[in-house]
Amino acid sequence: MEKFQEALLAWYRENPRSLPWRGEKDPYRILVAEVLLQQTRTAQAIPYYHRFLARFPTLKALREASLEEVLKAWQGAGYYRRALHLHLLAQEVEALPRSYAELLKLPGLGPYTAAAVASLAFGERVAAVDGNVRRVLSRVFALENPAPRMLRNLAQGLLPQGEAPGEWNQALMDLGATVCLPRRPLCSECPVAPLCQGRVDPGRYPGARRRKVxxxxxxxxxxxxxxxxxxxxxxxxxxxxxxxxxxxxxxxxxxxxxxxxxxxxxxxxxxxxxxxxxxxxxxxxxxxxxxxxxxxxxxxxxxxxxxxxxxxxxxxxxxxxxxxxxxxxxxxxxxxxxxxxxxx
Missing domain, CATH: 3.90.79.10 (Nucleoside Triphosphate Pyrophosphohydrolase)
Incomplete structure (x- = not known):
């Protein structure tokens, strides 16, 4: 476990993605980024992130705006329920709560978004499991279609002692976004490849989620x-x-x-x-x-x-x-x- 943690963190510190919200400490700005990333690819989310914050730079500005103004600023990003929930959230609180448990009670914040904000903005030791993290952990531990709760428990147990939890969460996300890709993963460039149980057949993990369309x-x-x-x-x-x-x-x-x-x-x-x-x-x-x-x-x-x-x-x-x-x-x-x- 320690080798996995050390290898991943060393790689991340040499290869962090340059994103406008990286290093951000304002909880509201972190929240906007994470809500956008729920359903929007990172490259596509960046211009909407800048545009939305230019119009609503603070939680107070968002609270004082009409829903129509908020939806107009969100236009093009899709999945408008995210903007609706952000607006509802702004009506409920004057400042974002500092704990995962309290964040989880707010409109539109599921386990991943609440954990991301809690760990990145407030340093709470809570694992954030998005699609990238699910893929990385499923391959490293050879898990086919793992249940969400099982993955969250596994990710929580992997949080290294004495390290910033937000940095660890970002390291896992970046590995999935840039190396442990859904198709054609770059196993030869992976810092944890020697420890990966699924590297022989990475396409098998985590298994396809079948949707009826x-x-x-x-x-x-x-x-x-x-x-x-x-x-x-x-x-x-x-x-x-x-x-x-x-x-x-x-x-x-x-x-x-x-x-x-x-x-x-x-x-x-x-x-x-x-x-x-x-x-x-x-x-x-x-x-x-x-x-x-x-x-x-x-x-x-x-x-x-x-x-x-x-x-x-x-x-x-x-x-x-x-x-x-x-x-x-x-x-x-x-x-x-x-x-x-x-x-x-």
Whole structure:
């Protein structure tokens, strides 16, 4: 065990990743980084980290912002429930609690994020187990599909005495992120290869997590008028965000009648969520706010509202189709050299 700890720490101290949150001591900034990294690759998370903190540099600034402002700043990072939980968290506490147990009680903080913040910001001796750590430990100890609790207990037992727990957690994460890769691990460069029980067949560990992914056929109705595009507040997975009407494909005739429009098919977009693969037909039509579904005040500039990535794809598809037709209903159309739509 000691050889494993010594070899890994020596390697890490020579090869730490250069990341904007490394060496950070502000608990709030560490929290923002770790929440982003829950579902976003490190390289992709960096610009969102900078952008979010530029807008909300402190927990107080986040608490005083509206949810819509927070979601708008998060736009593009995806998995918006993370931003929703951050905003809820800011309403609950004026400062982040210093212990893993208390952090775990806050909205959106699971065992990994709570442990990462507790160890990095407050020096608590608690192991943080993310996907990288799971892979490293599964290979080193030849564990196929280990249970989460078993892995956390194993990782906790590996925390070296007399060393900063945050540094140890980062060392394990970096090994998984740069050397012990999911495919084609760089075993010849691994500092703990001589101690790794799974090195003969690393692809066997930790074993694949099988997900059932179901496909859904949906329709998106893009309606526009002089003031912009018709957007409504979304519910469910995209709660708090905005988008065009989205519904099962078979509901298209009924929805079209409710708006009193005759839409054109503008193409199809594909979008993958955690357990769903969406195939979305995009339909476009001019709309002046009349009909049973009249809500003229919801014709707005889509650039002013927080939109999920799916809706960004839908609007880009609609925009490309209409631009090809010589019509660009979105705001600032003249700047693109295409005539804006003029109803009636």
């Amino acid at each position: 179901r496909e859904e056929a949906l329709a998106a109705l893009v309606l526009w008028g002089r003031e912009g595009v018709y957007l409504e507040r979304l519910e469910g997975r995209f709660a708090g965000l905005y988008g065009v009407p989205l519904f099962p494909q078979e509901e298209l005739p009924r929805r079209v009648r409710s708006f009193g429009v005759d839409p054109r098919f503008a193409g199809e977009v594909h979008h993958t969520l955690t357990h769903r693969r969406l195939r979305v037909g995009v339909y476009v039509a001019p709309w002046d706010g009349e009909g049973a579904a009249s809500r003229r005040e919801q014709l707005v500039d889509p650039g002013e509202k927080p939109l999920p990535k799916l809706m960004e794809k839908v609007l880009r598809q609609a925009q490309a189709f209409l631009a090809h037709e010589g019509i660009l209903p979105f705001p600032h159309a003249k700047a693109h050299g295409v005539k804006p739509f003029e109803p009636g």
